[in-house]
Structure formats: C-alpha cells, structure tokens
Amino acid sequence: MRKDAALRILCDYQARIRAQIASDRALLDAEGEAARPVLAQRRWILARLLREYQLFKHVELFDPALARDDRLGVVARLKTRCTAIGDRFASYLACWTSPAIDGHWTDYAAATHRMFDALDRHVEQERRAIEAMLAGVERIERPRARPPCPARAPQARPAVQ
Secondary structure, eight states, rough: HHHHHHOOOOHHHHHHHHHHHHHHHHHHHHHHGGGHHHHHHHHHHHHHHHHHHHHHHHIIIIIHHHOOSSSSSHHHHHHHHHHHHHHHHHHHHHHHHHHHHHHHHHHHHHHHHHHHHHHHHHHHHHHHHHHHHHTTTTBBOOOOOOOOOOOOOOOEEEEEE
C-alpha cells in the first residue's frame, strides 16, 4: 500500500472517531440522562469503530514497520499505547454497565467525558507519531506469511502389554 493511501485511511478513521466522540459528547451535554438509551447504542458503535481502527493500524502499519526492523522502538511504543487505550476503553465499558449507571449518572457522565478526552488525545498524538514513523517511506508492505511448519511424521507408539 502506498504511504499516502495508508495515511488517508488513517485520517479517515480518526475523523470518524473524533466526529463520533464530538457528537456523543454534545448529546450527553445537551440531553443528560434523557440521552441514556441513545448513548448506550452509540458507545457500541464507537467500540466497533475503535476496533476496526486498531486492526487497521496493527495489520497495515505497525506489523509492516516491525518487519522492516528499522523502527522497532517507535512501533513497540505505538503498539503499547494502542493496547493501553484499548484496555482502558474496555474497562470503561465493563465498569459502566446499565445497572452500574443506575443512580450514578453524574459519575458516569464524568467518566464518559474523561474517556472521550483520553481517546481524543490518543488519536491526535498517534497521528503525529505514525506520520513520523512513516517519514521517508513510500510503500508499506505487509510481511509475508510464514510458511506452515513442516508436518511431523507420526511417532510410533509403544506397544501396550
């Protein structure tokens, strides 16, 4: 894949994520607890979008960069940060189930704003880091799949007496 195409896809994902966050934040601020059913649906939309984004980055950007061996430290840090924000979002989802929100709307709203802020910061910092990682690269090539392990000859079983 050409670098410019990869960056275009990356920026498209990031724009969709940031637009979703902005829209959800506006809904949360404008309607408060009345927006709860809609926000419940929309957070799963955001979860799917974040997962697609994560898969794109790891398969199309990070793994090829690791295969080149010239930017291992940078890529390792990017993957670690990506995994960390993914884990944080998963913890947020697990913590704020419908029963957990009952009677704790103010805490939920504050936690949601913090999560939105963290995701927004992460996406912005990650874009800059990926652009730097790809500096001087024209094409991004996925590593070739490893050949399958050779089939092992069946081992003779000892005779049972």
